[in-house]
Each structure stands twice: as structure tokens, then as C-alpha cells.
Amino acid sequence: MASRTIENYLKQLWLEQQDTRGKYVPMGKLAALVGVTAGTATTMVKAIADSGLAKYAPRAGVRLTKAGEQLALHVLRRHRLLELFLVEVLGIDWSDAHGEAEELEHVISETVLARIDSLLGHPSVDPHGDPIPSSAGKFETLELCSLAELNTGNATVIERIVDQSSEFLRFAQSSGLVPRAQVVIEHTNPQAGAISARPAGKEPVMLSMVAAAKFLVRPCNARRGKRRNRRPVPPVSP
């Protein structure tokens, strides 16, 4: 069994390497994500690599092996099921659920997890719309585009929000920009780098392109032309 420390390293590593086919995660990045100094990360990563869960290339970075990915996905599954459980069953605030789950994910047993899973009806996404890996370690993510890619007049449904910070989630909720909400793009102003989005039955909300990019939507009537990325926003949510 991996210690909770190692589980955290694996989870962060997975989230970080997720959208970078084959690239190594630099030490400094990982250290910042886990919240330790670079020296500590180096030592831990070498130990993790020794146990076969990652490949470590000195001065280049680190990358999970298949085994490491599987373990990381199990941690992620626990995390996201717990988040949904905390929100749906215990009525914990959306913006607090992430932090709470961060602790619980390392101590919950398989038995309890299975009960939670069935109580929630084997859900496929957590409260932020992030996909929940299956118990077999399969992970499926929808091809979504972001609010930032839509034209004026487009109408869509928010599927996912890729920012876990309490502050951003509180803002999103108070504006009505939550998963499952219908939204119409009222104005786009590429020059000002901002758009105006109106959630059904709510006031229009001003969003910078950076903020808009955090809302993934469907269907995706993306404007043609200069779409720089096929997958516009890396899924950064733990």
C-alpha cells in the first residue's frame, strides 16, 4: 500500500502529465503542487521511481508508469466520489468539498467507497463535472470546448468547471454558472479580451477570456478560424 504522501505525489503527477503526451513533469512544478521544497520532491520521486510507479530522469523530470497511473486513478476516483458524496448527501458547500475530500481520500476503505458509489447511483462526474475514473481504473473524458470559444448568440450547457479554488467556485455559483446550467453568449469582444454570458433566468456575467476558458460546455458550436488547441483547457482539477 502506498502511503498517503505517495498517493498525493501520484495524484498531482497524474493531473499534471494528463494532457502532455510523453512529456516529463519538472521537479519544481511537482514540488509546488504537492507543497514541499524541490529537494524533498527529488528524494520522494526517486523512491517512487524505485518502486516502479514512475520514471525519473535527472534534471528532466518525472512521469508515471502504467502502474503509477492506475494507482493515481484510484486515488482520483476516491477523491471525486467523496466530493460528490459530501455535496449531495451531507450538504457540504460546493466550494469546501474539495478540501475535505483531500483528507478523506486517503483513509476511506474499499467497502465504504463501494457503498458511497452505489448510494450515488454510480455517477460518472463529480460536482464540478470532472469525470470519475471507474473502479477498474478506466478514465473517459468528453471532448468539450470552453465558453471562450463560442460566438455571440450561441447557447450551450455548462458541463464542467476546471478550477477548484473556493473563491472561483463561490463566484461561479453566485453567478449561476454551475454544471448543467444553460448559458447564452450575449457579447464577445476579442479586443477587450472579455465576453458576456447569461445563465438562464439570471443576470448576464462579464468574464475575461481566462475565466471563460474555465467553463467547458456542450454542444460546442465553436467559431471557426484561429482555434489554437484541439483541447482548449488542460483539466487541472484534482
Add this chain to the structure above:
Amino acid sequence: MASRTIENYLKQLWLEQQDTRGKYVPMGKLAALVGVTAGTATTMVKAIADSGLAKYAPRAGVRLTKAGEQLALHVLRRHRLLELFLVEVLGIDWSDAHGEAEELEHVISETVLARIDSLLGHPSVDPHGDPIPSSAGKFETLELCSLAELNTGNATVIERIVDQSSEFLRFAQSSGLVPRAQVVIEHTNPQAGAISARPAGKEPVMLSMVAAAKFLVRPCNARRGKRRNRRPVPPVSP
């Protein structure tokens, strides 16, 4: 904040010193309860005593201070609320709940605990009938007597079971000897050291005096005469 290790020491200490007004808990006893060697317990207890949570008397033993008791009661509250929650809400088996709660009790936040408490309707006892300390750290225990103290023909209701082992709990459940169950004493045989008890609507069950003493009941029509203890069975349940 006390580490989970220290929380465990405090909890065990509280349970052990509970019914012994003023007596010190011997090191060996504590070590066995926590599951460490005696040397380890000595070192830890000295550290705990230094932080003001216990009084340590070399070669005599250790005893919680008021501050230590308060902390222990908060751990116990978390443990017992979690046990009830696991059984009532998640449908976890009665006999497994204890072990699961043992882990969770050290990571659950005040916020989540408060939600669990209100979801359960601010309960006063856990699934074994053990009292749940209040959030203010108050602990109230009913004056109960045990099945072992009743005469043939007496009828009572089981209030509490003072053994947390999975095996015993499985036996109790399968016999129908669960909290809230009505029971009639069919025979008592002090010579053989055994009694026969019949739960309402079930087959009679043979119990040794030791086993019978683990079931606390009410009302208590105790037989007169040689009752050795006012509080017959020390509450040993974590």
C-alpha cells in the same frame, strides 16, 4: 492539534480510566490497548504528560488531566457519530463499523461532523448503545445493569453492548441480541455459570456469565443479595 497517534493514546486512556476513580492506568495495559511495545508507550506518555494532557507517575502509570479528558471525549464523539453514520446512512455492517470509524475519526472535519450529527438528528447513542459525548464534551451514561444480574422470568430491553469485536457482534446480531431488542430470561444457573435468554420472536440463546455481562439492559430488576459491583461491567467500548 494532537496527532492521530496521540488522539489514539488519549482515547484508549479515557476508556480505560473511565470507571476507576483516580486510579492510574499501568503502562503495559495502555501499550496493549494502543498496540505498541511498553517502551514506546512510556516515551509517548512522557511527551503527552509534558504537553499537559496527562499526569505520569513512573512505575505507577498514567492518568488524563481535565484537558486530556476533553480532547479524548472529542475523539470519542467523532468515533461514535461516525459509527452510527456508517451503519445508518451507508449501510455498513454493524460489526465492521468500528474498524472503519477508527480511521475516519482522525481526519473528519468539524464541518462534516456537524452535518453528520444533524443528519442523524443529534443522536445520543451509537449502534452499540454507547453514549455519544456532546459537542461541548459532556458525557452522560445511564445506570444500567447486565443480563448476568437478572433472575429467571425477568423481561428487559437491551440498551447497550460492551464488546466491539466483529466476532462477538456477529454472534449477537445473529441471535437477535441487539440494542432495543426485548429479552426474557428463561433460566439462570449460577452453578453452571450460564443463563438462557430469549429475544422476542427468536430462539433462546445460551450465554456464559461473561458473555451475559456484555449486554446492558433496562429496566433493571436486579436480584438482591451478592451484587459485587454497583456498575457491573466497565464500559470498554472505544
Add this chain to the structure above:
DNA sequence: TTATTTATTTTGATTACTCAAAGTACATGG
């Protein structure tokens, strides 16, 4: 190319917890 900045690794030390084994105090039985 050389110098400087930046990222990374190494080193040495620390904290919290643990054990095994050696040493010590004490009650108890002869």
C-alpha cells in the same frame, strides 16, 4: 565563449514514531 541566472540535486539535520534489547525497580515467595 564566458559569465550569470535559474532549476535541480545533494548533504546534513530534524521531527515523530517505532522496536528490540539491556538495565532497573519492586512485590512476592521461599
Add this chain to the structure above:
DNA sequence: CCATGTACTTTGAGTAATCAAAATAAATAA
């Protein structure tokens, strides 16, 4: 009153995780 066994404490050592600071390598600027 001595001898002995049991419970307890001390000692020395180990593991897991961490940090600060020194050393090193690579990238960038001059």
C-alpha cells in the same frame, strides 16, 4: 532477608518525511 520474576524504563537504532543550505548542471545573456 535474599532471590527471582514481572513490569517498567532506558538506550540505541531505524523509517518516513521533511527543510535549509551548499553544490552542481543547464540555459541564457553578454
